[in-house]
Amino acid sequence: MRETPLLIVGGGPAGLCAALEAANFGLDVTLVDSDLHLGGQLVKQTHKFFGSKHEYAGTRGFKIAHILLEEFQRLSHRITVHSNTTALSCYPEDGSVAMLTGESNYWKLIPRNMVMATGANEKLIPFLGNHLPGVYGAGAVQTLMNSYGVKPGDRVLMVGAGNIGLIVSYQLMQAGVHVVGIVEAQDRVGGYWVHAAKVRRLGVPIYLRHTVVEALGSSVVTGAVLRNIDSAFRPVGDPLTIECDVICMAVGLSPNVELLWQAGCDMSFIPQLCGYVAKRDKAMRTSHPHIWVAGDCAGIEEASSAMVEGRLAGLSVAHAEGLVPDDEYRRLHDKYWGRLGDLRAGEVGEKICMGIMQAMVQQWEMPTEARR
Numbered sequence: 001m002r003e004t005p006l007l008i009v010g011g012g013p014a015g016l017c018a019a020l021e022a023a024n025f026g027l028d029v030t031l032v033d034s035d036l037h038l039g040g041q042l043v044k045q046t047h048k049f050f051g052s053k054h055e056y057a058g059t060r061g062f063k064i065a066h067i068l069l070e071e072f073q074r075l076s077h078r079i080t081v082h083s084n085t086t087a088l089s090c091y092p093e094d095g096s097v098a099m100l101t102g103e104s105n106y107w108k109l110i111p112r113n114m115v116m117a118t119g120a121n122e123k124l125i126p127f128l129g130n131h132l133p134g135v136y137g138a139g140a141v142q143t144l145m146n147s148y149g150v151k152p153g154d155r156v157l158m159v160g161a162g163n164i165g166l167i168v169s170y171q172l173m174q175a176g177v178h179v180v181g182i183v184e185a186q187d188r189v190g191g192y193w194v195h196a197a198k199v200r201r202l203g204v205p206i207y208l209r210h211t212v213v214e215a216l217g218s219s220v221v222t223g224a225v226l227r228n229i230d231s232a233f234r235p236v237g238d239p240l241t242i243e244c245d246v247i248c249m250a251v252g253l254s255p256n257v258e259l260l261w262q263a264g265c266d267m268s269f270i271p272q273l274c275g276y277v278a279k280r281d282k283a284m285r286t287s288h289p290h291i292w293v294a295g296d297c298a299g300i301e302e303a304s305s306a307m308v309e310g311r312l313a314g315l316s317v318a319h320a321e322g323l324v325p326d327d328e329y330r331r332l333h334d335k336y337w338g339r340l341g342d343l344r345a346g347e348v349g350e351k352i353c354m355g356i357m358q359a360m361v362q363q364w365e366m367p368t369e370a371r372r
Contacts (some may be wrong), residue, residue, distance in 0.1 A: 004030040006317055007097060007111035009087045009259065012040020013303045014295025014310035015117035016068045021080040021314030025323045030109065032085040032099060039065035040119060041305060044142040047167055051343055055304035087285050090263040094252055098121045113290045113320065116260055116312045120253035120296035125159070128214040134221030138168045138250035153246035157224050159212055166195035173202055179243050182206045183226060185233060212247060219243055240286025255297045263288050273299030283316035284309060292317060299355055305343050307328065307336035312336040
C-alpha cells in the first residue's frame, strides 16, 4: 500500500496542467494514465487551437503536448508518472484507489488528495450492422491516423457535424482519404463555422436532418443507408445509399465519472455538460473534501478550457495543503476564472455556462480535518 499527497487520475490536458500547477507550488504528485504515453487527446490534434497566448492559440495540439511535457521534465523530481496504468476503483472505507499497471500488476494507493481528470467516453448510435469492421468512433480514427499513421479506409462517411466531426473530416482529407459526406441529425451544423467552411470548400456534402439507419456489408462495411428525419427524429422519406468502407461516428462525448460515483461525490445530471457530473465549487472541489475535478469529466468542453480547469484544480489542492498564501491564491484563482470566462464567451459557451451554473455550489461545509 503506497501513499501520496496528491493523486491525479488522467494524463490529458487537464491532468497534465493540474500536476504542473501543484508541483510548481512544492506538492509531490503521483499521476496515473491508462495510455502508454501522456497527453491524452492532445497528441492526436493536428489543428491549431483557439483562445489566447495562455492557451497556446495558433499552436497545434500535439505541439502543446510537447510543451507541457517539457515543463514536466523541469518538475520531474516532484511528479511520479505511472503510464499504462488504470485506476480501477475508489474505496471510501479506507480512502484507497486500486490500480492495474499493464495486465497483471495490481496495486493500491492511498492519496491524501485527488484530482479526477478522467476525460470522457465517446457516444455511439445504434443502427443495423453497427457491429461490422469499419464502424469506428472518431477517437479511434484519430488514433489510427494521427498517432500511428494508418489510414482507416479509403471512403469515409462521417456521422456528426460538431467540431470533432468537422475537424476529423478535414484531417482525413489531409491524409488523402475521400470523405463522402457528413451526416447530421440537427437542422444546422453544430461546430464552429471555420471548420465547416473548410470541408465545404473541399466539396464534402453535409446531410442535415439525416441519420444512418444501416451499415451495408457482410463481413466489412461496404456502404451506408441514410434516412431523412422529422422534428421528432423519426425516419421519413426514401432511403439514400452511400458507398463507403468506413462509418465514423462523432456524435458526442459523455463525462467519465465512474470513480466519482464510487467515491461518493454529489452528482447531478446536467444536459448542457453532456451527462452526469460532480457538483463542485469555484475551486473545482467536489462534495468529497479531498477530491477535485477538471476537464471533460467535469463537463464536455474544449481542451483549452480543460487546461485552465486543471491549473485551477492543482492550485486549489496546493492551497488546501497550505503551500499557497491566501493573497496569491485569490489572485491566481481570479485570473484562471477570467481566462475561463474568455474561452466560454459566445453562443457555444453560453450553453456551457448555463450547465456550470447548475453544477456549481457557493461553498461546501467542510469537516474540520479537511481544512488544512
